[in-house]
Amino acid sequence: MNLHTLTFVLSITLQSSMAVLFATIGEVFTERSGVLNLGVEGVMLMGALSGFATAYGTQSLALGMVAAMLVGGGLSLVHALFTITVRANQVVCGLALTAVGMGLSSFLGRPLIGRVGARFSAWPIPLLSDVPVLGSALFNQATPVYLAYALVPAVWFFLFHTRAGLNLRSVGENPAAADSAGIPVLATRYVWTAFGGMMAGLGGAYLSLAYTPGWKENMTSGQGWIAIAMVIFGLWNPWRAALGAFLFGGVNAVQFTLEANQITLVPSYILRMLPYLFTIAILVLITRSKAIRARVSAPAGLGVPFEREE
């Protein structure tokens, strides 16, 4: 394989991993606060739709992104209301949110199918993008990708080196302890669940405004679920979760390249199954790894509603 193909594959890898990346970073924060949001798929779809619709109507990509984040955050607040205050079963709430998101986006998005709207074009960063292979793959991308480059180290720093990050982590691990130390547990969970939704919405908008682009029913094809799997693969750490997203993008890129070049080594239907089988494989890998399990596990308070006995 020559350098040109390598650059191409790398570039596609990055592009294919973005949606999952945004969503998985968001879900890391949500789960770190102790809330399980399984509605990511539905939220991403609504984000994709609202982002596309807004950009289509206003011709402004920025407004589209903002709209997607607001819609994503808003839907996740509904989830937060039901899981945190109403204390309903978090799994079922998330599945209901997915159903609502999928149905609502299909329903409302009908008139927009096939329309051509605003889209992000690649914005090469001067100098950096001239670097062979890595440069042209990494620095000749759409704007949201650069946003992601900044996002990952920023959230890592936030999580481990700021007070708000420590509070967040503690709320997810032991809400009773955080409560005793004076931290507002419920408010914290609301905030980070909304943030997770905003990120998922952003990921969806990336799909409809940069990757695909356009609107199609159920265009996420399970990437929301894959994002949730990546949180586990990443052991709730933003760097590792981003790595998972990147690996997923890589599998996608391989599939794309093989199909584009009509290499019939692997039948196309198996290629299409690859991302999902890959997700199962890495889940198995991560839960099997004894060394890792002994040291790191899910936030101890994940999925359990918090009630201070009064």
Add this chain to the structure above:
Amino acid sequence: MAEPAICLRGITKRFPGVLANDGIDLSIGTGMIHALLGENGAGKTTLMNVLAGRYRPDAGEILRAGVPVRFRSPRDALRAGIGMVHQHVMLVANHTVAENVALGLDAPRCLLRWRHIEDQVRRLSETYGLPVDPHARVGELSLGQQQRVEILKLLQRNVTLLILDEPTAVLTPTEIAALFVTLRRIAREGRSVIFITHKLDEVMEIADRITVLRRGRCVADLVPADVDNRRELARLMVGREVLLDIHREPVPPGEVVLELRNCSGDDARGHPAFRNMSFAVRRGEVFAIVGVAGNGQAQLLAALAGSASFSSGQALLFGKPLESAGCRARDQVGYIPEDRAAVGSVSGLDLTDNVLLTTYHRFCRRGVLQRRAARARTQGLLARFQVAAAGPDALGRQLSGGNLQKLILARELSKEPRLIIADQPTHGLDIGATMNVWNELLRQRARAGILLVSGDLTEVLSLSDRIAVIFRGELMGILSAADPEAIAEIGPMLAGVRQG
């Protein structure tokens, strides 16, 4: 006495079905160690939770230096200088000591400089004699060390009133002595300490002032000098002459029901939990394993129950290897777990289902469950053991702690076991329920051998014929309860000094 630092006036707190605090008045002076004494269920923890901002009182007020204050959350109480170390550790197990101490501080504001925080932790721990490593993961520390972290957290926040809820339950005698030194130092600085306990000796040793609670009310407020002896305190606690000694007739020991030969086992993570355990339990005797919680008892019991395996050695149940023990053999073992609500029973199912929990094999005929017979049996057990419940259809969560333990006891004893394993059977029960359980266990000696695992010395000394002390997974020695000299050695053995 100088102006009281904190005053509680007329504090009343209700929970569904129980009046935990009934118009309690309490004055805490500065520079004092104030003991709050009462038996289990008297309302001590509830009262302190009100003071620490965790609960809101239904009536009454809190005065700080004469000014009424209202705490809407623990944060408000902490801001007012009141902090509490709870019975169940309120630390984040997966975080380090430094991360735990830093949690909830008002400063530094945004960015955390870990090195600075670690230095602070080291400085505080040296000053107050509370040695801990800031880098250590809290989950891997012993309970005694975790307690030190909790105290450091509060000292870091400069609390003026420190509340400790039953702190000595998880400490060895040496650690208890060290804790008392720390507390005296804290008091000398002008801070106040409230010490919740039900142990009379500690009260006499450490307290400057004693308040006794009974059934939600304050029944006495005195200084140690006023108290003639422990018996009188006990009477105040319970309201009647308490027989601190239980009547234990000797029963001739029979055949060996459980024997361990050089058994070792690991914990869930694969680290060794207990080593070279050798002992035998005979029918007719109560064999106790006493030790501070967290020294390998839980893992040993898990191996005996069959949910974990021994890594080496041989265990014999009724003379046959434990691993190959079939349903019938296991059916003759009655196991009373430590956590009666979360492990020993199912709160969401009814009492019949709860009785079936370990006896359902007997009610199955070709797969079909004979529910009617089980229900009748449950009804009988409720009556015979005087369990206060609405009936066999009541839910598990509707029973109080004492009644739940009675039900579990009834269930296990109805199997007519030849071996009874009782893990902290009276933990959290009041005196009445405790005596009940003790008498029942002693009565079973005619038919069974009893393995008692407990951290409560009083319980162990009252019930046992032979006592083994466990420390860091090993038995430090096996003593006969009849030998008065040997009893004196238990203290050092709990801290790791071997017998002999």
Add this chain to the structure above:
Amino acid sequence: MTRFRLEQRVEPSTAGRYAGYAVAVGLAGCMGGIVFLLVGANPLTAYTVMARGAFGSLHDLSEIVVKAIPLMLCGLAVGVAAKIQVWNVGGEGQLVLGGIGAAGVALFLAPRVPPSLVLPLVVAAGFLAGALWAFLAGILRTTLGVNEILTTLMLNYVAIYWVEHLYFGPWRDPMGMGFPGTAILPEVAWLPRLPGTRIHLGLALALLAAVLLQAVLSRTRWGYEMRVIGENEQAARYAGMPIQRTILWVMCLSGGLAGLAGMTEVSGIHYRLQQGLAVGYGYTGIIVAWLARLHPGGIVLAALFLASLLVGGDQLQAVMHLPSAVGLVLEGALLFCVLGSDLFSRYRLRWWTSRA
């Protein structure tokens, strides 16, 4: 100052629960109305069209039953797993596998076996194929502890791509005239229907499954073990119950039930393996199970209710040209409302005035 708080009831209140249901349905109806307004449709008209479409004629009523059959089976599938806190979100994929198994046996085995055996074999194949698909996720959960929600979900996508490949490729009907799908299954493999309707023998299977499941749960020792494991796994462990083994066989049973749903769709409705098998019954099954609070009898009723929403939704598409996805929105909204109304049966609102 008047304050109130939510206090957990000691015993869940049945009156509260039914009141909750009523409120939930009403609230979901309002939310649906808002959605209709968003697309410029009159909510009252829309609901009337749906109602007329669902209950207007005997034919429509029979269609409700037809759609309810796979919903019952998928609902039972999700319900039996959820009883022990195992979340089988893979109903869709297991349904597809059931269809594959049924079609495979019907197309390739039927000619070689006596006719009376064909239908039982088809039913068995449907069940076993679905059970196998669920087993994959189950074994990963019991031996390695991999979260079954994600594995069953991923397997859904795999199943759908696989079945597409089959009926577009190796199993394609050579005389299909461009319409992708397998050949029509031999008549001997068709599920008999109630004359005049499309209601097929699958209904009997679904009802039988519900009855059996209820009996097992309440009267057998496995049902008892399941109830304990679902309520409190620690207590189940203490009691020596075989937890991992139970999880595994329950997963297989769950997958088998969903597989039966697929088999009934193939052998009772389409009579071939084609597009239109995976239409979301697996996911709707989750809603059915939860609405019925995992009770087998309730699942039958909930399935009928949701089926009427689906049939009404189809009518909406035909008459008012609104996307039938509104059905999914209404279901999701209903689920949320039921989850919220659950609050009233589990908790009680307590007011009191405190001296400021």
